[in-house]
Amino acid sequence: MKQPFDIIGTNLDNLTSLWKTAGIPFNAYVETPAFNYCRIEDADWPNRLWFKEDVTPEALNAALEILPAGKMTIPYWDIYNSNADEYIAAKGGVKAFEQAGMSLKLDRPFTGARNLSYVQVTNDAQAEIWAMLYPQSFGYRISAGILKKLYNDVRFYLAYYQDQPIGTAILHCTNGIAGIHGVGVIPDMRKKGFANEIMEFVLNQSIDLNATYATLQASKMGAGIYLKMGFEDQFLIKNYTFLS
Structure with a gap:
């Protein structure tokens, strides 16, 4: 270790x-x-x-x-x-x-709830949807124009509930490390366990990509979710x- x-x-x-x-x-x-x-x-x-x-x-x-x-x-x-x-x-x-700053050793798959479906953003229409959702969760923009330049280098995900887009995530892998960013759920869909479900999906994607550790930088609002999943709080x- x-x-x-x-x-x-x-x-x-x-x-x-x-x-x-x-x-x-x-x-x-x-x-x-x-x-x-x-x-x-x-x-x-x-x-x-x-x-x-x-x-x-x-x-x-x-x-x-x-x-x-x-x-x-x-x-x-x-x-x-x-x-x-x-x-x-x-x-x-x-x-x-x-x-x-938190990290988690990826030594097991996650098998929680499966209420959502996911799309990796690979075209401009999806990028526009992602960019529309993101500021609802975080209060600042990542423009569709930025996503459109990064399809081959960074994984952006849309989470759907009953065919409606409700959440976002970013996965950036470097040297066996899965950096998880931008996991958010729009306000109307919070407190339903969806953020936890999106995290489990992205962690399983990380395992499929042969990452050995996941890392992230948690807000106060999100830290509790990650601690319950086994992440270690290591620095500020x-x-x-x-x-x-």
Whole structure:
């Protein structure tokens, strides 16, 4: 079994790989010695700037000098025991939300309820439906235009209940790690067990793709579901927003 820090590293590698993968088709991904960022014009997501190591005043100042115009989020992985995110706050960063980094060893299939059906998004009509549903669950957009560039690199799923689209999921596999993102259910269909069912479907898809671990970054609302499924809560991500 891998050690916890290795799991944290693979979790973060998968997450940042997703942002990079989304940005490259739009020429929106930039690497520097201290940090990388992705900024897609007129988009809510991914639009992240992340540091390769713990934040230092020098690295932060360099980032702020070239920070792309518009809303950007700087995630801080709270894994260094340094409280260095205080530098971000001191420069005007506002902590917008927190996430729990979690992982699960994939050593068994999931055999829960089967009330939903699923479609992997592979055409533009499906992408439009997915993009319409997603902000109902999360409050921000991932545009259909982004999905249309990523059919071959990222798996986007639609969940249907009685032939009506009610939920979304994203699966991004890297080096045997299944990164699960964007699992959401529209408000009218919550508290019916559908989020848990979508998670089980995506985990089974991950097993079929020979992933050995699943990783995710959970909101406070979703963390309880994942803990009950056996995920381990391993680190905190503090997300800071800059308006420039």
